[in-house]
Amino acid sequence: MANKAIPETGAARGQPKRGALVRLCVAAWVVPGLGHLMLGRKWRALILFSAILAMFLMGLVMQGQFFSTSSESYLETLGYFGELCVGLAMPAARFFGYGGGSPLFASADYGTACLVSAGMLNVLCVLDAYDIAMGRKP
Amino acid sequence: MVLTHFPALVLFSFLVSVVFGLLSKDTPRERLWYGAKVFAAFIGIALAVGWLMYPLP
Numbered sequence: 001m002a003n004k005a006i007p008e009t010g011a012a013r014g015q016p017k018r019g020a021l022v023r024l025c026v027a028a029w030v031v032p033g034l035g036h037l038m039l040g041r042k043w044r045a046l047i048l049f050s051a052i053l054a055m056f057l058m059g060l061v062m063q064g065q066f067f068s069t070s071s072e073s074y075l076e077t078l079g080y081f082g083e084l085c086v087g088l089a090m091p092a093a094r095f096f097g098y099g100g101g102s103p104l105f106a107s108a109d110y111g112t113a114c115l116v117s118a119g120m121l122n123v124l125c126v127l128d129a130y131d132i133a134m135g136r137k138p
Numbered sequence: 139m140v141l142t143h144f145p146a147l148v149l150f151s152f153l154v155s156v157v158f159g160l161l162s163k164d165t166p167r168e169r170l171w172y173g174a175k176v177f178a179a180f181i182g183i184a185l186a187v188g189w190l191m192y193p194l195p
Contacts, residue, residue: 047156048161051156051160055150055153105140107141110146121157124161128161
């Protein structure tokens with residue numbers, strides 16, 4: 001007999017298959033908010049997409065720097081992966097001609113922080129989408 | 139676009155607060171309230187730390 005004092009876990013409710021979870025997480029990474037949209041949370045998806053994209057665009061407008069892995073600095077390599085966490089937006093910006101910012105621009109440091117923060121916020125979104133899919137959150 | 143410190147701080151804090159509020163709480167009312175608290179904390183702590191650093195060379 002089920003003990004009602006103990007809440008049902010995702011395992012008891014039937015967890016989604018691993019392939020579906022991987023697809024969900026990849027989608028959530030590629031486009032901020034897409035994971036939530038796939039789970040039916042439309043408004044949440046829209047707000048997350050808007051906020052993270054706004055953060056990323058703010059970084060571009062302030063001439064934030066795109067890090068690269070060719071640098072010998074571990075921090076710059078970490079920054080590269082931080083920026084990559086925002087998904088397709090970073091390669092799209094490069095494709096459309098964003099040269100990686102100008103370090104001499106007055107707001108460039110703020111812009112770089114915004115670019116990395118957008119990536120980090122998207123990581124939180126991916127984790128949230130995963131938790132919702134696993135039944136841990138509404 | 140050149141933003142000075144404070145507008146950049148406000149904009150950054152707002153965007154982060156929106157995401158934090160949305161992800162951390164479950165009901166719209168709780169999300170709004172938590173997001174507002176996070177936003178206020180960002181601005182308040184930044185101002186406080188700024189003033190603490192003011193006497194330093």
